[in-house]
Amino acid sequence: MSLDWIYFAISWILLRWHALWDMIGIPDDAVLGTNWSWVLAIVFLVVTVRVILFPVFVKQIKSQRAMQALQPKVKALQEKHKGDRETLQKEMMELYKTEKANPLMGCLPMFLQIPVFLGLFHVLRRLNPDNQLTTLYGWTAEQFKDATHATLFTAPIASKFGSSAAELAALEANSTTVKIIAGLLVLIMMATTYATSRQMILKTGWAEDPQQKMIQRLMLYGIPLSLLVSGALFPIGVIIYWVTNNLFTLAQQQWVLRKFPPPPMAGGKAGSSARPAAGAKAGSNASKNPVQPGRSGGLFGRKAQPEPEKPVVDTKALAPRPGAKPVNPKKGTRPANKPKG
Template sequence: MLDFIYYPVSAILWFWHKAFGAVLGPDNGFAWALAVVFLVFTLRLLLLAPAIRQVRTTRQMQKLQPQMRALQKRYAGDRRQLTVEMQKLQKEHGFNPLMGCLPALVQAPVFIGLYHVLSSFTRTGTGVGQLAMSPVANANTPNYVFGVGDVQSFLNARLFGAPISVAISSPQSTLESFASHGGVPSVATIAAVAIPLMVIAGLATHFNARASLSRQSPEAAENPQAAIMGKLALWVFPLGLLVSGPFLMIAILLYWVSNNVWTYAQQHFVFARIDREEAAKLTADTDRRAAATPRPGARPVRGKQDARPLQR
């Protein structure tokens, strides 16, 4: 049903696996892990322009907060007129609220697509969404753009001894499907890889939230709803990753870590760029106003009409 997401995601993953597999070997676990990481980087690079517009939208919304509060106070008893005036204010300043949430809306189906494609390398489970294939049938069934050879390469790959498509909580039937492809991994081996990734992902989520909150305007920080969301981002979301980590496959944890690494770097790059643009614009405005203001003691420049002698 979501093939329009699954095929592009699997195609990008396939490309990066072929690239890293040519250097490290197709069955190398690091080749598959790097393919997941660079899949994330590729998608985030495609979303960089909307992300920059999102930051500009957020900055613009913060600047419009005083005017928006004034409109809310003026039309407190007339919701319809308030909506009209809000839309008028947004139109006057070229403000588009949709741009504030577009990158997050795009990333959600990408995450779902990556999870589904990676899960489809091991279809021997019997839970929800699983196909209960035999290990032999699973190893000989293509997975979207991945051929049978690619599926078997994925099953053979290990990251520090653990397949990247399993989680700490993976059922024994799923683990046993790897018997002919490098042996059945132990839960201890999977945990030794997954737990550090869980901790790194949780810490990265926390510090990204802290960096984002440090750039909030004083008005936004005083907003009760913003304060609640800030606490959720700082503490509840990272804790949620630690709690849900045992149920996430290693590849998804790799996705989460690499996504947070990109977010941290992107925040510094985008904010530094926008700060430079705003500083340059402020300097240009100041210089323009200074050039238009007469110097102390200087005569004001008269227009052509004023410069003509008076006719008697």
């Protein structure tokens, strides 16, 4: 299947934003070693994609809420089918189907952005002075030439950490500068990728479902670590896209989590368990000291006064000592002997 339609779409959005910044008056000439019109075109490519995918992001949040609400049932199934993994998976899939919850919905926005990432990767990889197909995917020869020489702090956006000496020579780039800029961007990309996953997990909690928990661990640790190796193959322009996308995700998640906070059970075990305990204690005290109608005005809005507690009698203190003669309380005291006379 041809992916040309993706390359045309990415190129069209990129070129429209570049034309807008050029019309506003942002120069193509490098300022601080940076061609800001092209860098901003990549940044606002992210904005365009995220606005289009915003409804999908909302569905992702709703799906995560549904998964959180099912955690008690999932835990019950795990206890019931402990040791029988096949039956457990079957029962959980049936539960998800009945409750209309999709465990994979949490990864859907990321999967939908993969074609955009691949499209931008392909478009920027073509930016080479030796490339003769300058008008492919709707570009003009002048736009292709300008983008080929576009830089971020003197490092071409088409270069990468792992660029060969021949590629850097064709782009007229300094190897040390490219490695420093690309290396710093890869580290920022890893840190922001980790931060986006950690932000969501801290707010929603770890999943009880082993499959969901495995996905959470993969997104939290696996993906950022994989970028340490694969990031060397990404053009600087692609890393700019990735970092901007992560920052956009952090802001979007913060807004959504504040507007639609997760249920208490997902926010933290300590807070959710403390409230029922207090309620149970209050309920037990209420059962011991019920409010009597007509006493202390409890039915008329005033606070009901608890009944005075009866003094506790120490039965051990009243018990006779070992060896002492029993005392008969019915006989009373013995009269004193009268003098003879």
